Amino acid sequence: MSDHGSRRVVVTGLGAVSSLGTGVQAFTESLREGRSGIGPLTAFDASGFEHTDAGEVRDFEPKRWLERLDPAEWGRSALLAAAAARLAVTDAGLDPDVLASARSGSSMGTTSGESQAVQELTGQWVERGLAALDPALIGQAAPGRIAAAVNTELGLDGEAQTIGTACSASNYAIGHGYDLISDGEADFMLCGGADAVNRTLHAGFHRLGALADDTCRPFDEHRTGIVTAEGGAVLLLESLDSALARGARIYAEVLGYGLSCDAKHPTQPDQDGIALCIERAHRDAGIEPADVDYICAHGTGTPANDVTEVAAVRAVFGDRLPPISSIKSMLGHTMGAASGFGALACCRALFDGFLPPTATVRTLDPALGAGVDVVPGLARPASPRIAQNHGFAFGGNNAVVIFKKVA
Secondary structure: OOOOOOOOEEEEEEEEEEOOEEOHHHHHHHHHHOOOOOEEOOOOOOOOOOOOEEEOOOOOOHHHHOOOOOHHHOOHHHHHHHHHHHHHHHHOOOOHHHHHHOOEEEEEEOOOOOHHHHHHHHHHHHHHOHHHOOHHHHHHOOOOHHHHHHHHHHOOOOOEEEEOOHHHHHHHHHHHHHHHHHOOOOOEEEEEEEEOOOHHHHHHHHHHOOEOOOOOOOOEOOOOOEOEEOEEEEEEEEEHHHHHHOOOOOOEEEEEEEEEEOOOOOOOOOHHHHHHHHHHHHHHHOOOHHHOOEEEOOOOOOHHHHHHHHHHHHHHHOOOOOOEEOOHHHHOEOHHHHHHHHHHHHHHHHHHOEEOOEOOOOOEOHHHOOOOOOOEOOOEEOOOOEEEEEEEEHHHEEEEEEEEOOO
């Protein structure tokens, strides 16, 4: 948990590069309409796999969005992150020169780093030996280049931190940026995450038996697993005073966050560890469970996650459960970017007044217990004031961030 500084921290810009659309407006419209970004894999030859769908960003043209980076010199994850960051700055109405001259940096989460570069290098090594490795690909492979790409694209000389806590990494990154601004160590932080679809990750989840038979159906009685996906999600954070002084649109305030690491099992989520993380987030944010109006779930659609996640929520909230939905039903599992997209969904839900749906649920799993509202089908008009964003990862790396509507 953070030890609060004196400055309140708000979100003033949102950037999305996803299978649901590029730009936060396209992303939000897809969420509200329950659209699917899932389709047949094209990033690699998927023949031989039993399940061959993914949430790919099929129309991503880096040169369309980037002004400084040469796409030939950077890996796909870095390019997704940099494009989302550029979009977030534009969305915030912030002069890039002002951003670059201030104490500005980035904090980005990832699961697989530059997975496509590593995958290709591995193939070269296996086929032709070390001497055949492409030096350009070696230069792209370091995962730290994801945050470095954001700073390089925007001309920032502040911190460039890449956090590798897998599927909770974006929430870790948001928490880190929040601390820096709250404590007065930074003026602006670009926070979120990025990952690219790759054969290695797809094969790993296949071997675990965790890939969905058809599509991802979180909270459904007949759910069978995840759909791998990719994307870049970035939030621009600054102090409330800064946002008010420049007349910025404020999507939401970051009230606080909680972290836990139960480390009880390599892959299985732990109810107690998740509940502890939620309780820490509430305490850090200065709220009670009854204050939360919406939960953006981790909601992977695996049999183990969904039951455990709802049980952990119930352990904290008791019989009064707020609506809880999973945007992975539309987006797929974007790994290190997942809780970043969840944060985007929370901010737009608070700002626009709606609840994002669990689009693909057909029959709610009775094992979840009574009183569970997963917002099935389409988005629902609502007036949430406080939203809770979940991010849970293998090894029990849990992170929860709390957002509040600014009146």
